[in-house]
Structures are given as C-alpha cells and as structure tokens.
Amino acid sequence: MPHARGRAQADLERAGPTEVGGNIMTESTAGESVATQTPTKEALLSAQGLQKHFPITKGLLKRQVAAVKAVDGIDFDVYKGETLGLVGESGCGKSTTGRLITRLAEPTAGKIMFDGKDISHLGTGAMRPFRRDMQMIFQDPFSSLNPRHTVGTIVGAPFHIQGVKTPHGVKRAVQDLLKLVGLNPEHYNRYPHEFSGGQRQRIGIARTLALKPKLIIADEPVSALDVSIQAQVVNLLEDLQNELGLTYVVIAHDLSVVRHISDRVAVMYLGKIVEIADRESLYSNPRHPYTVALMSAVPVPNPRRREANQRQRVLLTGDVPSPIDPPTGCRFRTRCWKAQDICATTEPPLVVREGDAPGHQTACHFPVADNEEVAGRTAAA
Ligand SMILES: Nc1ncnc2c1ncn2[C@@H]1O[C@H](COP(=O)(O)OP(=O)(O)O)[C@@H](O)[C@H]1O
Ligand code: SF4
Ligand SMILES: [Mg+2]
Numbered sequence: 001m002p003h004a005r006g007r008a009q010a011d012l013e014r015a016g017p018t019e020v021g022g023n024i025m026t027e028s029t030a031g032e033s034v035a036t037q038t039p040t041k042e043a044l045l046s047a048q049g050l051q052k053h054f055p056i057t058k059g060l061l062k063r064q065v066a067a068v069k070a071v072d073g074i075d076f077d078v079y080k081g082e083t084l085g086l087v088g089e090s091g092c093g094k095s096t097t098g099r100l101i102t103r104l105a106e107p108t109a110g111k112i113m114f115d116g117k118d119i120s121h122l123g124t125g126a127m128r129p130f131r132r133d134m135q136m137i138f139q140d141p142f143s144s145l146n147p148r149h150t151v152g153t154i155v156g157a158p159f160h161i162q163g164v165k166t167p168h169g170v171k172r173a174v175q176d177l178l179k180l181v182g183l184n185p186e187h188y189n190r191y192p193h194e195f196s197g198g199q200r201q202r203i204g205i206a207r208t209l210a211l212k213p214k215l216i217i218a219d220e221p222v223s224a225l226d227v228s229i230q231a232q233v234v235n236l237l238e239d240l241q242n243e244l245g246l247t248y249v250v251i252a253h254d255l256s257v258v259r260h261i262s263d264r265v266a267v268m269y270l271g272k273i274v275e276i277a278d279r280e281s282l283y284s285n286p287r288h289p290y291t292v293a294l295m296s297a298v299p300v301p302n303p304r305r306r307e308a309n310q311r312q313r314v315l316l317t318g319d320v321p322s323p324i325d326p327p328t329g330c331r332f333r334t335r336c337w338k339a340q341d342i343c344a345t346t347e348p349p350l351v352v353r354e355g356d357a358p359g360h361q362t363a364c365h366f367p368v369a370d371n372e373e374v375a376g377r378t379a380a381a
Pocket of ligand 2: 290332338339340363364366367
C-alpha cells in the first residue's frame, strides 16, 4: 500500500465536481478516461454453472414448496486486472452473484474457482485466507458504517479481525489508507455522521483496501450518491485499480456507470447471463434484444448522438417475471418483440455468434443484427 498521497487524490483535486459532474455517461468522458491497463487473460475468478435457489417453505415442518431461482446457472471468468461490469434490472440476481463469488452465500450448485482453487464449499475457517483476497463495497454508505464507531475503528477493524501486523501500527496504516482514498488522515477520530455520502463511500473503500485484496466486488457503489459525486468515486476506483493492480466486479443497474469503468460487461436477466462481451463490442454491436432495450434507456447527452439514439429506441416496459416460476425457454420472451415459437420451448445457449468479436457471447435464437431497425419496438409483457 503506497504511503505517499496517491495519484487518486491528485486527480480528484484537479477534477472538481463541475468538471466531472453528470458526465460519467458521455461518450467522450467514457472514451478518454477508461483505464489504460491491458488486462491479462488469466482468470482470477471463474464461475461455472453457478446457482443459488432460495427455498420457500410452508407450515410448521418448513416443507419446501418452491424456490426463488435468484441465480440459475451462470458461467463467467474475471480476468486478473480487469473490471467486469455486471448489469441488469433490479432483482435479476446481481447482488446474489456477488455474494456467491465472495462466498457470503452458499451456492446451491456450480463451482467457484479463485486463484486456481475451488472455494465453492469451503467452511468459515478454510475461507479465512481468501476473505483477505476478496472484499465487497456496498451500495449504501450510510448503513454500511457503524455510526457508533470512529473512522479509525472502522477502517482499522480488518487488521484486528484478521490479526494482521502493520509495520508502523494500525493507526498509521489507517491514516495512510485515508490519504489513499482522498480523505484527511486527521479525520481518524471522527464519526460517520460527520461526513457526506461521497466521503462515507471513501471510508468504506478505505476499509475494503485495508488487507490489500486481489478482487473487489462493488455492489452498486455509486447508486446512493449524487451524480456529481458518482463520477468522483468511479474515478477513485479506477485510479486505485491502476495503482494497486486490483481486479473488479462492478455491479450496477445503470449502464452508464458500467460503460465508463468496465473492460467487459455481462448483462443479466432473471438469474441468467444473456450477453457478455468486451465493452466496445457490446456497446457498438449489442446482440441480445434485452441489451438493446437496456441501452436505449440510457440518456445520451450529445445532441447528434441523441438523434441517432432516438432512431434505435426500444421501450422496456412491463415487469420482470417472477424468479420463482420463470418463463420456459428464453426467459426474456415475455417482453421480447422478436420472440417466436422456439423461444418458448428451447433455452438459447450463451455462445459466440458467427461474425462477432472473440468472447462476445449471446444467448438468443434471433440476435439483433447490425443496423437492424428496432425503433418503436416495445419490449413488454
Ligand atoms: N435471502 C433471500 N431469500 C429469498 N430470496 C432472496 C434472497 N436474497 C435475494 N432474493 C431474491 O433473489 C432475487 C435476486 O435478488 P438480488 O440478487 O438481490 O438481485 P439484484 O441485486 O439484481 O437486484 C430477487 O427476486 C430477490 O427477491
Ligand atoms: S431467444 Fe427469442 S425471446 Fe429470447 S431474446 Fe432471443 S428472440 Fe427474444
Ligand atoms: Mg442488488
């Protein structure tokens, strides 16, 4: 962990809120500020057939009558040094996926490989060394910090819990972390309520970094923050990644945040990954109707692009079906304007389509072609 004030801090001082405010979804901002790091293609984490069904029980005997199929068989890799964005509407299983891969939840089926080791069913003791390597940042910086503890206690807790020795003491280590995330080390004795939302998220990030994790799962890390502050926290996460060689999974329902920060993006729908690709490939050639619909929901600030976007507008309406009894075949078929008979009977596999970029996988029988006219389509029940 560097002791000097990081580049993250210097960058944030340069970038005032007016400079970055609200721009995180623009083309130019996204294009210019994306991490320059080239990820290696070695998987740090690999999920294979991962499943989480929450049982629904009834009566005194707690007989299982059904299950919420929150995550229903997903496969993906997270490469060392990359950021994988995980995106989809609320309830599609993003947080559960995050909890599964950090083993905060026990998978119903499937396998999780971390750094070459199978951690799918490790117990608390066996998981302990891995706990240091994988950390989560949560959405709500207000509820994730104990209001009765000082910043020093909060950020220093991981050292005590894991029994980690620090060369110059825990206080100095905590103060270094506060500097690293752009906070004043003199805030050590302050309480969370004395900070703004953005500052609290920085405290949460400092705590996350304490044990030098390899993988950080950020679950909607900026959703609870003002738009102007969102850009700053996203920039901080990117700078920390470059400085510390971190690997991220960033969960968001908002495609704009994911676009800015991700090297690759996985789109989830009702417990399944429906499309996964390099960011460029996904945004320039989305194939799955759901991805197209999600994308056309993102506001476009540039007027010329806005016009082009209007021509490609799909209205995503209607509710997501229940994960207790998802539609047969393709789960998106009840909202898809391209659905045909086969979509109800046969689940489309997640595969690379002919002509698509390597690694661009889509689960659809009738993927959207380049320049296909989709304007005015309504993706609804
Ligand atoms: N502990 C739980 N018990 C029962 N159902 C759950 C539990 N946690 C999540 N779910 C359900 O699993 C589905 C996926 O939830 P979640 O992973 O939180 O989605 P997302 O993060 O994409 O909004 C939802 O239908 C949710 O209600
Ligand atoms: S498989 Fe069929 S229903 Fe599903 S997204 Fe593709 S076209 Fe639509
Ligand atoms: Mg969630």
